[in-house]
Amino acid sequence: MSFDPATHGHQFFPGSASVGVLVLHGFTSTTASVIEWARAIHQADDAAGRHPSVSVPLLPGHGTTWEDLAKESWHAWRDAVDEEYWALRSRHEHVVVCGLSMGGALAVQLAARYPVAGLLKVNPALALTNRAAAYSHVVKHVVPSVPGIGSDINRPSKGETTYDRTPVAAVAQLNILIRQAIKTLPAVTAPAIVFRSTTDRIVADASVDLIRERSAGPVEVIALPNSFHVATMDYDQGLVETASRHAVQNLMRGFGLTVETGRAAASA
Template sequence: MEGAAPFYVEGNSVGLLVSHGFTGTTQSMRPLCEAYASEGYTVCGPRLKGHGTHYEDLEQTNYQDWISSIEEGYEWLKQRCDTIFVIGLSMGGSLALYMAEHHPEIRGISVINPGINIPAMEHVREIDGQNEARFSDAIGSDIKKPGVTELAYEKTPVRSVKEALTLMDKVRANLPKVTCPALIFVSPEDHVVPADNAQIVFNEISSQSKEVRQLKDSYHVATLDNDQQLIIDDTLDFIMRHLPSH
């Protein structure tokens, strides 16, 4: 899809790994990637496998494929950088938490409306793929700002929702393993991920330094919404405060 290409910019020795969410593309994170790169950081925004092409491609992937996509981006940054932060939206936030669980050397994470527990999706676990619909409605583009559209799939593979739920289960089970500084953004009005997910993350991670910021003027895809600049500014401030020299 046009606009769904991965984002790679080489800058200084501080690397930022930036992940888009489920059924979305790098387009939702591009404004952040460009802002971070303009500050001199080395930025990697991978395209998660099965995303940014056709929803039937997504149907063929599993949560391990999405982890692999993020791990590959992390390896690219490790070859160029001494210090790495991870930033993610929605399932990208779940993946950022996953990375912090498995790579304690990560310096800090910034998660935007991360998905950990979505009761409205739970019924999908019971769907029998043989006899029921393979695809459900789109979940992308939950944006308050008029005239802004997220580049996301127009249908959601049911099989892929099951994979996303499995990923969230695994991430939630290991939240106490997260010890790095964490900046958690939450939109109080979010029509995809319940706002209480941010509090679950805050309560269950072991980080000494952790904070929750409200995105009062945005829905789920806050990176394309009215609070975009707030997210950029607060994340840049968070990174500056947690660089090794500080």
Template sequence: MKIPFLGPPAAPLDPALVAPMSVAARPELTGGRRIGVLVQHGFTGNPVSMRPWAEDLASRGYAVEMPLLPGHGTRWQDLNKVTWADWVATVETAYEKLASENDAVVAVGLSMGGALCLRLAADHGDGLAGICVVNPAVDTLRKDVKLLPVLKLLVPGMPGIANDIKKPGADEHGYPTTPLRAAASMFEGYAELRKDLPKITVPVLFFRSAEDHVVDISSSRALNAGLSSKDFEERVLEDSYHVATLDNDAPRIFAESAEFIERVTAPTEG
């Protein structure tokens, strides 16, 4: 049987297509305060999936840092050379830049990008004004994940998870293959994150697609049971699949997240 993922490396993605984004704040649009937003894509994806959201946030006057995670936006084989710790470090660097240049910082993310925002909130909750996550992954009901420590030693990748989008014609330009060493590291990171969910006390806005073929209901259950935040709301998206930031509910995500950011970054009276 021919195994399609054992062929030569695929052609890399266009660097311009997957480029990160860095935009300075325009305080004249945000009441005189400088507000920063960290925007994070997910596993096997790249900034394409988040660019419309990032551009919407920038148009509202927010500073935006949207990094490209190591191993992403090139060839899927490159992803097997990095780990969860590398992605956490990238998010930390983007956060530190925003925190040094702005009065308040919010983090937003999709899928694993949402998990990285949750990781950031667990580690730097005192410095974040809040987080907004879309179909964040922190757990799974899939039994085959338990086999990843062995499978990753036998095969480099399996069929990919990109483009779970309901809207016709939308394309996130994600990898066609899921690299197993990277996936194993990711799920190890999720396990540690679940233990630390009670450390998260900042406001959290959580969007979840009613039909998602990548992240199952276990992640929602974990967040509802584990977070310590007293300002937590889960909102269901009825007309989008996993990559909701490029799907039919994207305008709703943009508008409601902007309302959330404005609320949680408002200066406290007194």
């Protein structure tokens, strides 16, 4: 499978507001799965009309071959996210972290270690529906890969560009990341908005339960009734984008990371 760097590689939208935004894609996917989400957030503005910078990094092992992903550790994903976070902090007073699926787990892990102004998570991966994934650390020695898990999308006209094979060794690393993220939830004090699909064949409902029960900061859950896992490309894409833009705009205008005030301001 060929990945065009122009559409699947690192993306950056510059801005001069006090807030920078980091947007993280999911496991075996690329930035293409979250780029429209990122563009929508970039349209947020503060009272002076300034926009946030939005950085959308391509995580190590992604956008090349599944064999490359099999060689990466969860530390490489974490370190890449850290690098992007500090790049944004060098230019902006505050950082909001957004993540889809595995990107949501990385957002939790980051927010537990560094100051963030808020989190926006779409179907964050803190619990997987496939119970066999728990044995990936053993299975990887005899089964190098399994069929791909991409394009869990309700919308027939949309497809996610992912690897057609999933490296089992990388699933084992994803499990370590998930365990680390769960452990650090009590240290996450930033407000969080979680977008949750009614039907999700990749991430279990326990993910949202864990965030609600263990996070130290306030958690708002927004239901996505018409989408599957990759909601940033599904029928509820517009809802995710609009709510996220309002939330970031709200923060930049001094109201905190909420959706409702942003909606009221937008209609005023």
